[in-house]
Amino acid sequence: MAPLANWSENFEFEATSVEQPSSMEQLQEVVASATMAKAIGTRHSFNRSADSPGGTLIDCSELGLEMSVAADSQTATIPARWSYSKTVAELEARGLALKNLGSLPHISVAGATATATHGSGDTNQILSAEIAGVELVDAAGEIRTAEANSADLPALAVGLGAFGIFTRITLDVQPSYFVQQDYYRNTPWETFIDNFDEIMASAYSVNFHTKFDVPNVTGIWRKHRLPSAKAIEVPDELWGMHKVQGQLEAGKHTTLHEPGPWSERLAHFIPGGAPSAGGDELQSEYFVDRRHSIDALNALRAMGDQIDPHLHGSEIRTVAADDIWLSPAYKRETLSIGFTWKKHIDEVHALLTPIEEALAPFEPRPHWGKLFDFGRADLAARFPKLDDFLVVVDRYDPNGKFNNPYLQRLRP
Numbered sequence: 001m002a003p004l005a006n007w008s009e010n011f012e013f014e015a016t017s018v019e020q021p022s023s024m025e026q027l028q029e030v031v032a033s034a035t036m037a038k039a040i041g042t043r044h045s046f047n048r049s050a051d052s053p054g055g056t057l058i059d060c061s062e063l064g065l066e067m068s069v070a071a072d073s074q075t076a077t078i079p080a081r082w083s084y085s086k087t088v089a090e091l092e093a094r095g096l097a098l099k100n101l102g103s104l105p106h107i108s109v110a111g112a113t114a115t116a117t118h119g120s121g122d123t124n125q126i127l128s129a130e131i132a133g134v135e136l137v138d139a140a141g142e143i144r145t146a147e148a149n150s151a152d153l154p155a156l157a158v159g160l161g162a163f164g165i166f167t168r169i170t171l172d173v174q175p176s177y178f179v180q181q182d183y184y185r186n187t188p189w190e191t192f193i194d195n196f197d198e199i200m201a202s203a204y205s206v207n208f209h210t211k212f213d214v215p216n217v218t219g220i221w222r223k224h225r226l227p228s229a230k231a232i233e234v235p236d237e238l239w240g241m242h243k244v245q246g247q248l249e250a251g252k253h254t255t256l257h258e259p260g261p262w263s264e265r266l267a268h269f270i271p272g273g274a275p276s277a278g279g280d281e282l283q284s285e286y287f288v289d290r291r292h293s294i295d296a297l298n299a300l301r302a303m304g305d306q307i308d309p310h311l312h313g314s315e316i317r318t319v320a321a322d323d324i325w326l327s328p329a330y331k332r333e334t335l336s337i338g339f340t341w342k343k344h345i346d347e348v349h350a351l352l353t354p355i356e357e358a359l360a361p362f363e364p365r366p367h368w369g370k371l372f373d374f375g376r377a378d379l380a381a382r383f384p385k386l387d388d389f390l391v392v393v394d395r396y397d398p399n400g401k402f403n404n405p406y407l408q409r410l411r412p
Helices: 024-033 084-093 109-114 189-194 196-200 290-301 304-310 345-362 376-382 386-396
Strands: 017-019 037-039 056-058 075-079 131-137 143-147 165-172 178-188 205-210 216-226 241-243 282-289 311-319 334-341
Touching: 024 056, 024 131, 024 165, 037 165, 075 084, 075 131, 084 109, 109 165, 178 189, 189 196, 189 216, 189 290, 196 205, 216 241, 282 290, 282 345, 290 304, 290 311, 290 334, 290 345, 304 311, 304 345, 334 345, 376 386
Parallel strands: 017 056, 037 056
Antiparallel strands: 075 165, 131 143, 131 165, 178 216, 178 241, 205 216, 205 311, 282 334, 311 334
8 A cells, every 4th residue: 555644744554455335235244354454535634633543444435325304304324424514515505504614714623523623602612512322334244323312412423533433424404594604803802801701602603723933813804693694883992902804815715704604604614615724734623611711722822932942833612511421622611722833743742741731720621632741641531431431432342443542541
């Protein structure tokens, strides 16, 4: 097999083969006969969570599965391999919507939910919280399902690829709606800190972008959910910030100021453009209890002179609490602090431990698809259902077919 890299090309997969079954029966045969296996999707993880050293990567893009919508239009079942851009387009065409989206729509639904990817908003949970059921092929090649009332779903919803090859995911949906987004620049850090809760509650989805060793927060994205396509008036100045009057980068970012379907506004980036830093990047992200937001941000500002030389920018968001076992927002209202790093591989890895130590008083939890240094002890302390999660993993995959070094560090 020719070398296959992840999206940012900071590592190459160590699997020795890639299979692309064209039917569910073929998929079952491939999984049953594999010694070690993992699903491969959009390859957007920055760590080896989706790798299968010496094993088989399974690409489900040719299975020919389609979307189906429940008779009451409250759920939609999609191929797990679909990207969010494909999913939202198909839902919008049927007059349906998801509650929230992440920053970029290029990622697969299976991969994003497996690693606890999220959007923003005081009342919005991680994307996995929209899962109402899953279908997967287990280690024996058998098809298994878990519905909304399944005792296993809180483990499966952020599953880290540990349970099998997800083939279909059922999502809660709702009627389509409109969103208007506006972007504000350059509020002093002190103003932002003094008005933090008010700012973060000022729209349906609010996130801000910045560096740390700077006097001003770079920009704040405010997305309003609307009942119609009629625009709302927003101030030209808020909390010392000035609204961007035109658009952001053409061919990359979604449209500002003009209301549009949720499917064209909730994500920051358009499907046809290169998202984020276009792959010339690394990423890490930590989640702290919302009540520690200011102290956590100030701890990072205190080491901003170490962080900023290696940083494209930081995206900071709020996330509502949930009951998903390996969710970074499990049982607590949460602040997420994301780092989009320059591809300074050695320097970034050297910074992870100091950042984790600076945030330690606030019990940070990592984004599962990004870079972090936490070992078993820290993860067990931060995720109280980790051992329960592993019990369910062993029931689905008793011989460790979907295991890898990434998952192994979760175990005692």
